[in-house]
Each structure stands twice: as structure tokens, then as C-alpha cells.
Amino acid sequence: MPAASQIRALIVDDQASIRQVLANNLAQLGFTQVAQRKDGKEALDYLGQNPTHLVISDFNMPVMDGLALLRAVRENPKTQKTAFVILTSETSRDLVQEAIKAGVNNFLAKPYTVAKLREVLEKVFGPIT
């Protein structure tokens, strides 16, 4: 039962507006440690240096997409246990299945509400205080 302020989160999305909205929403939930990166590659660089509990990533990004990021995160023993939530409006069943295979922890569908965000995160972490 972690406190939201304990959770180190990383937002990965190529759109600054989406990142900012999500960061604001996380702040509403009490998150205080939220970083942002704009593609999978930058996210990996960040994760290599900053222990992180939670990654919320977009699916479709230039350079390195969310699925590739997820796989890379799962491959690295350092980040293996990091919770990975995919934020997406992607409707392709295949991609969703791929992500599940790769070990995604949950999905957050765009558009979402703060309540939905909490629900998704609580499924991952248990109740967040």
C-alpha cells in the first residue's frame, strides 16, 4: 500500500501536451516524483540512471515505440520489476496482445479520467494513499 508520493513515475509520450496533462493528473493523485521523456530511447536512458517504480508510456512514438520500450524494460534486470502501464488510444487488438505478452501491467485508454487513472494504478500497486 504505497503512498503516491513514494512512487517514482516516468511518463513517456512524444506529445508534450499529453505528458503535461498526465503529470497534472498524477499530481492530483498525490504523486510528487514524476519525470517525463519523449520517446522510448530517452526513457531507457533515464531508467538506466534513475530507479523508477512506474512507467506510463504511449504506444506510438517516433524513435522507439512503447512496445519496444516495454520489452527493453523487461529485459534489463535493473528495471524488470518496474510497473509498466501503456497509455493509448490504439485500437489494434494485436498490439494489445503483444503488450500483454511482453509483460505490460495495465492499460490506460485515452481519453481517461483521473478516477480511471487511479483505478488503473491501484490495480497495479494496490490501494494508493
Next chain:
Amino acid sequence: MDEILEIFFQECDEQLQELETGLAALAADRAEDDTVNAVFRAVHSIKGGAASFGLQNLVRFSHVYENSLDGVRSDRIQPTKEIIAVFLKSMDVLSDLVVEARGGASVDAQRVDESLTELKVVSGEAPAATSSPAASFDPAESEAEAFSPVPFEFEPVAFDFGDDFAEPASARKIVTFHPHDAMYGCGDDARNILVALTALAHDKGDTAQVECLTEALPAFHDLLPASSYLTWRVALPDSVAESEIRDAFDWVVDSCDFTLESDRAVTETTNSDASDEADAFFDAPASISEDTIQAMVAQSAGQALSRGASLPTTDRRLTAEAFLDDLAPPATIQRDEEPIALTGATVARKAEAASIRVDLSRVDDLMDLVGELVIAQAAVQSLCQKAGTSGHHELMQGIEGMQTLTRDIQDAVMSVRAQPVRSVFQRMQRVVREASSMTQKAVKLVLEGEDTEVDRTLIEKLAAPLTHMLRNAVDHGIEKTEDRIAAGKSPEGCITLSAEHRSGRILITIKDDGAGVNHKRVFETAVKRGIIAPDATLSEDEINNLIFTPGFSTASEVSDLSGRGVGMDVVKQAIMSLGGRIVISSVAGKGSTFSLSLPLTLAILDGMLISADETTMVIPISAVSEAIIVSQSDVYSLPDGTRIISKRGECIPLLPLGVTLGLAGARVRDTLEGAVVLVVENESGSRAALIVDEICGQMQVVIKSMERNYRHIFGVSAATILGDGSVALILDVSALIAAALSQTENKAALGVSELVN
């Protein structure tokens, strides 16, 4: 939220541009592997963002668009020319929907539906059979459908927030290092040792963990300022050789204790208490500032204590959050340009700073200030000169240094404002597309030099004249398809829009492969409109230039497109108000070329200060090709009284500047022996020699618009404020050259009455 929305719209613009580039590549058959993906991603991102902001119209449209693109992406659909045309059209609709969402003009619903239907036909989603598929589509529904049935239930992650991030234990060499009082006494600095050690780790592509042990630190009143209390423990990768480590201590080997242990895993150094660990992890600040380190190594323990004072007085590590815990981000000392640079957050910050969005008005403010700075700097310089300080070398050096700096700042600000013309050029694709569909002519637009950078104020102002000229080129320049075929040309017309830097200006050319200017018709029209006399004899160039005369329009059938009474004269005015020039050249049957020459910036100019008839003026230095002291034997008079100067076999018309500008008291000199003339040149290479009294110097001037503050004056492009606060006029060299040329060509004597020689 509004700010974020604004960011979103800016992103939309970028995505639309990406989309346009991608579709253009597809259309031109030079798509690369990622092109389709990029195109898809662009629309997808717009959709995703729009959904987050509740912009339903945008979501609805981009969803359908995305589906069609997905077909292409997954190779279900071959992107034929027709399909790409649908995509392009839809892109225009999408871009208008973005404008609508932004609070602009609303989009015709029928146009949207039409596009939606076309897109659905492409994706095979809905042939015309289903009744109004666009209306029945509910994005929320489709999202739900896409997600809810996926049969999975996730297990909550069993996170123990205590011990997650322990690094896989790897063998490390642990160096413990305690300086004696004597080491500080000798002036040696513990920091140098730490830097050397971490550099060793860095050389191996690894990091070192530095930990400061403060157990020995006494309470404040027991503290002896000159004593050494601190001990450091440094964990180095095993690959660092022992001898290398010993070398690092070479200088201080007698004045410190150091021990070297091998094959100990780092994890052993952590606290055993799990909750402590968690605390340490979560309290860990993102970065450790350099001065924290400084404080840690400060010889003065008092200094160190002041930092540590806020901590519990136990002998826990001085700042537990700072010095490593292997859970906390490694405080890594890295050898860089700076003696100590911390990785982790520092690097992260650098990555974030790679690009920032800045409100344009701030950059404009900055530019204004730099402009003022340039003036102020010039003022200081001229005051110093007046005060007779030329003997004070240091002062002069200081002023020169300041001058260089000012220029650098100015260049830096300019480069911030500079943008490739790509953004405006790409918008032109749409203009041509619309124009060609409206006129039923097949026309393609080829862009060249889109990466040419110009000041962004200029970019914005280019859009309107370019739009007009391109419409004009499609409407009047390119012939009807059947005429093209009859003339043996390719049925598809081609317009080339290109940009390049030339002699400190930007040259934009619009070239079409149409019929060229019909001189006979232009002449007749001009006569009909009373612009010229029926018996006038005009050169081809003069006829070409007639189309820039106000109220002139050659299209015999007034078309929807460019026949709205707005002519090329408006374009010319717009270009001239930007300090630019427009030139047309045309070859019958082959097409016409419009060349626009514009300054790179509208703010600052390198000028040559001259005086003529007691008036100080500025000539743009880019236009000056040489300065000559006249020898009377080089000056020839033409029968009509105009004078020319022969220089290296070339004859250049002479122009008495004061007289040409109509300055009060100006008169034509009888003899020019010893007079100073400036040879000026325009883009097309025409020259004129301006007779001036004196060249006073060279300086950068801040351009203040004449038109905005007063009105247009012949021969003057703008004004500026000089260092002493006086106003000087900036000369419009091209106008002066044009005057000089017409003086020699049209035999119009400009007040020159006396013959010389």
C-alpha cells in the same frame, strides 16, 4: 489547462506538417520505410490528444482518417494516386478542424462528411451503403469496444518499496580514505583525490560511488576547525587496477590513511534496516549539488557541520540522502569540462533542455533589447571618441570587447529567431493543390531550399504574398491542359518554389513552366486601363513590370481564384514593405520567374555611415561593392547630360546623392575630381555610383520603419537612431540604382544640366 491546450495545438501544427511531408513523399514515390508510420503517427497523435481534451469533432475525424491510414500501414491497402489524393484532401480538412478547435472558422460539415465517406471507402470500412456512417460514429463507443473485451486481468504488482532497486551485486573495489590534518596543512585537497578516483571509474565506462563517513565528526563545541574528521569510502568497479588507485594517492600517501579492499559487493555497505532503506530511497533528492560535495570535503568542519546541522545528531551519514546508498541514484562524479559534474539529474536536465518552447513575444522583447543595446554600445563608443580617449588603450580595448560581445549576442538572438522557410513553403502545397483543383489544371509544386533559415517575423509575413503569387502562377502562368498538350509540354504544369541565401539576403524564386507573360496582351491591357499611352515604346522588361502596376489584371476571364481585384501590385507592396524587391523575368512559351529578394531580418542592419550635403545617412553595407576617389579623367558625360564613371572598363552611372534625394541645398558639383563615390550593386548586378561627401564609418543600426512612423519616401527604406541620438535615413539602394538606370536609359536628366568634358 489553456496553456497545455496551446501546446497541443502547436503539436497539431507539427503533426500536420509531418503528415504533409509524409504524404508528399508517398505521392512522389520516395517514401522510406518509416514514412507510412510517421504519417499514421501524426494522425494518431492528433486523435489521442484531441480525445484527452474532449475535442470531439477532431477525434471523430482523425479516428476515421487513422483507420484508413492503418490499412496502408498494414499493407492492406496500396496507396494509389487516388488514395493519396483522398488523404491529402482529408489532411486539409483535418487541418481546418484543428483551426476550428482552436477557435477559428468552423468547418463546413458537409465537407467533413464527404471526406469521412471517402476515407471510409478507402479503408473498406463503409461503402456508401450504410446510412450516413459519419453521423452514427461514436468515438467513445469504439474505444470501449476496443478495450473492454480484451480478456485479461492483471495481478497487482507485488512491490516492496524497500528493496527494489538494489543493483545486481557486482564486485567492487572499496577504497577508504581518511586525510590527516597534515594533508590539509600542505594545501592538498581531498576533492582532487575523489575526482581522480571517479575518473578512473569513468575511464572504464562505469561509475564510482562516493560515500562520506561522518561518524568521527564531533559536536560543534568540540570541533577543532583545523582538524580532519571526514573519511570517504569510494566504490570503484573491479576493472580499475590496484596500481591505478595507488597512483591516485601518490602525492598524499604520507599524509592520509587509505585502505583498499577487493571483491566486496556494494550492497554490503547499505543499512540493514529496511525501513531506513526505504526512507533513504524516497528521500533521495534528484541531484546532489556541487556545493554539497564542496561542503562535504570542506576542510573546515564547521562548514560541513552547517550543512549537516539540520540532520539528526546521530552519527548517521551526514546527508544520508546524498551519499550513496546503493538504492539512491548513484552520485557519480564525472570528469567533464567542469572539475566535478554530477551525472543522474544533471544529465537528465541536459536532455530536457535540448529543446524548449518559448513564447515568441519574449524572443521579440529580447530582440528589442538587443537592438537598444546596439544603440547604447554605439553611443558609448562615440562618447568616448568625443571625450578624446583614443590614448587610453585599455578603455578602447574594453569598448572593442563590448562591441564583439554585442555582435555575438545579436547573432545568438537572431539564430534563436531564425527558422527554416519550410513551414511556410509547405503550406503552399495546399494553396497550389486547391488552386489546381479549382482551375482544373494539373499542377505540381516542387520545393527547393526549404531549410534556408530566415527570421521568423519574415516567415510569417511571407505567407500572404507567396500564396497570392502561387495562385497567380496556377491561374495565369500555367496554361490549360489542352493548350499545354498542343504546345508539346507535359500536361502537368510545374511550379518551382525555391529559397536560398544570397549576399546576406534571402532570394525566393517562383518559377512556372507556363506560357510566360504575353507581352502583347499586357501592353494592350495597360493601354486600355490608361496606365500607359498607346504610342509608348517599352522594353520587354518594362512591359513585364506593368503587371505590378496598381489595378492591373491580365486574366481576360476574371476567375474565382485570383481575379478578386487584388493584383500583383499588392504583392509588390507587401514585399517592398519588408525591405524586399521583386523582379519578374519571362520567356514566351517557357514560363516566368518571379524573384523576391528579402533581408534576412527586419531588425538590424550592417550599415555604412555616409554624409552628403550635410546629411548623415546609412547605406546597407551588403549593397556597397566599393568606394572610389574619383579622378576627373574617368568621368564621361553623355549627350543628355548624365555622367558616368568608367572603372576597369565598366561604365557606371553617377548619381549625385543629395540631388537625387532632393535634399535642401543640394547642388550638382561642376567637377568631381577628388570626390568620393560609393559603387552600389543590387541583386541582379546592376550598379550605380553614388556621389557622397564623406564616408563616416561603419556601424550596425537598428531599423525603424519609415512607413510605420511617417510614410514612404523615395530612395529611403527606413530610418535609424545613431549613437548620438540623432536620426539617420537608411537608403534604399535598389531604388537609387533604378533611378540611375532610368536616368541613363530613359534619357531623363535628373537636374544635371552642365556637361563635363
